Amino acid sequence: MRFLVARCRVDYVGRLTAHLPEATRVIMVKADGSVLIHADGGSYKPLNWMSPPCAIRVSPGEADGDVEIWTVENKAGETLVITIHDILHASEHDLGVDPGLVKDGVEAHLQALLAAQVERLGEGWRLVRREWPTAIGPVDLMCRDGSGLAVAVEIKRRAEIDGVEQLTRYLDLLNRDPLLAPVRGILAAQEIKPQARVLAQDRGIECVVLDYDEMRGHDDPGTRLF
Amino acid sequence: MRFLVARCRVDYVGRLTAHLPEATRVIMVKADGSVLIHADGGSYKPLNWMSPPCAIRVSPGEADGDVEIWTVENKAGETLVITIHDILHASEHDLGVDPGLVKDGVEAHLQALLAAQVERLGEGWRLVRREWPTAIGPVDLMCRDGSGLAVAVEIKRRAEIDGVEQLTRYLDLLNRDPLLAPVRGILAAQEIKPQARVLAQDRGIECVVLDYDEMRGHDDPGTRLF
DNA sequence: TTATCAATCTCGCAA
DNA sequence: TTGCGAGGTTGATAA
Known part of the structure; x- marks a missing residue:
């Protein structure tokens, strides 16, 4: 350098x-x-x-x-x-190759934690899969609620209006599939902006605030997904 | 430093x-x-x-x-x-205060150029105003086409899917105004991503690709808006 | 101060 | 290679 x-x-x-x-x-x-x-x-x-x-x-x-x-x-x-x-x-100056940064607390980690703790969303819930593929992109989590209904979960660190738009597109598509419909939508985030919350409610999408520290506290390293 | x-x-x-x-x-x-x-x-x-x-x-x-x-x-x-x-x-090292960067070619400049050259969108078109205010934010350009119909123009340097969503929200709102409706929508950009183009067409929004260099070539410094 | 939106965005991942 | 979404985004502007 x-x-x-x-x-x-x-x-x-x-x-x-x-x-x-x-x-x-x-x-x-x-x-x-x-x-x-x-x-x-x-x-x-x-x-x-x-x-x-x-x-x-x-x-x-x-x-x-x-x-x-x-x-x-x-x-x-x-x-x-x-x-x-x-x-x-x-x-x-000769610096050599850098070993690189180790991060923690990003959306991928939130997704892994929530995938292992879907019961936070409701009793009797189970995970179908992470990154459920669709023609317009993967749904973060696909679940079944206590009564067996399909639920698409969009996870954000901070949920804003475009997160609601994204989940809306997924739900529009998923609800055309007779094998899945009706599909509920959940927006899960550490922080949900007021505008996003209003738009979500207007579209029948439920909002869940995630406590990252608490979720990490319940994390079992033995079953960790990454 | x-x-x-x-x-x-x-x-x-x-x-x-x-x-x-x-x-x-x-x-x-x-x-x-x-x-x-x-x-x-x-x-x-x-x-x-x-x-x-x-x-x-x-x-x-x-x-x-x-x-x-x-x-x-x-x-x-x-x-x-x-x-x-x-x-x-x-x-x-003592560096002092920097005079700062002078930029050219960003979205604001595109908007100013297109506002002065709305005939690029069609013959007989005229500009109503830049930054037309709405409750959910300003429309980049509000125009009237050759037949006098209102047209909302969204300008991007590179148009992606969220640009289409944005213009869609404007059009939904504007079309509720009986004094304006029906309002056409145009997405104008130097580059339009394929997905954005597909979604725009699906929603009846027209796409126009802007040639920045050519528009700048036709720019008259005497009537320049900034 | 807050909210919103663009950016020579950068960065990482996956198809 | 390209596309897509996240980011400790940063930066600028308007409300």
Whole structure:
């Protein structure tokens, strides 16, 4: 990885065109050729960047005071031109391969936990399968309730209006199947936005709020699904 | 901005929990207190980070060989704990305030161009207004076609299924207004995903592909809307 | 401050 | 490769 602090101008031409006027910025060049240009603020998103894989061509500066011009191009033909006026710092570092991030608490985990604890949805409920396939995508959980009726369950970390739309499409489709119909719908989430709740009720979809910590507390590692 | 290269472990506890095993990484600390932890690969997204505003507390390492422990906490109570085992490089740089990025070619620009060139949608068409207000949000363009019928136009850079859902909700609402009904719907985009096109046709919504470069070529700077 | 929506989204998975 | 959905989404704008 190369690390530069330099006064520079930047021009991106690709999915859009964008320009950065001359200022002092950080330029990171990763081993895979990707380039990040950061200012001393904002969040993790760079001001400008080029995603790998890409090639960097360095040529001498044209205008007075420009040290060099970097032309970074990727396979899609997008280009990032960095005109370097002044280099304040430059260093190179060997980092090696990163073992990567271990995550916990995402939707997949919620789904695995609820699949193992479908009785949270009602007494006598049983899981038919996770990722029940349909022509328009998989239903998160397909269950049977206490009386044997089919129930499609859509799981979200935070349920918003598009989650209701998604489940509505599934239910429309599933209810055309005489072997399944009638199919109930349940929207299960750690948090359900008011608008989503209103739309769900309007469409006869039940809402269930999941307590992630409590579900994890009842998790049995021996029967864990991943 | 501070720049570090160090062997470190990282633990994030917040909206989820995540852990990075010990490895050599880049740690950037910006002036606003935000922290980015980058590996020598991936795209612009860091392996782990903390968004501003946040406070950094440095304490001595506990285990053998750990130099120091950084505890970064933000207002929401999320924490990032960086256990630094070895510092390979450290430097600090004064960057100043960045003038910021100038963009071109985003949806707002498409909307302005199409508003000035509604005849692209059909002969004799005229614009009623941009951002036509409704109870569920603004319709991008409200037009009248050659025969005087109302047309709601939804503009996207890339139209996907949720764009069709959005326009459908607008049309449902608008068609309840006897002063407007019947209202036609048009989905206009630089690129329309096949699924979006199928769903749109199924609902009687017309699709129009916009050529941004050609539209910009016909743009008259004198009448430009922004 | 909150809600909504776009994004050079990125990232991961599956067909 | 492409499509699709999630994201610690982030970022901008309007209410």
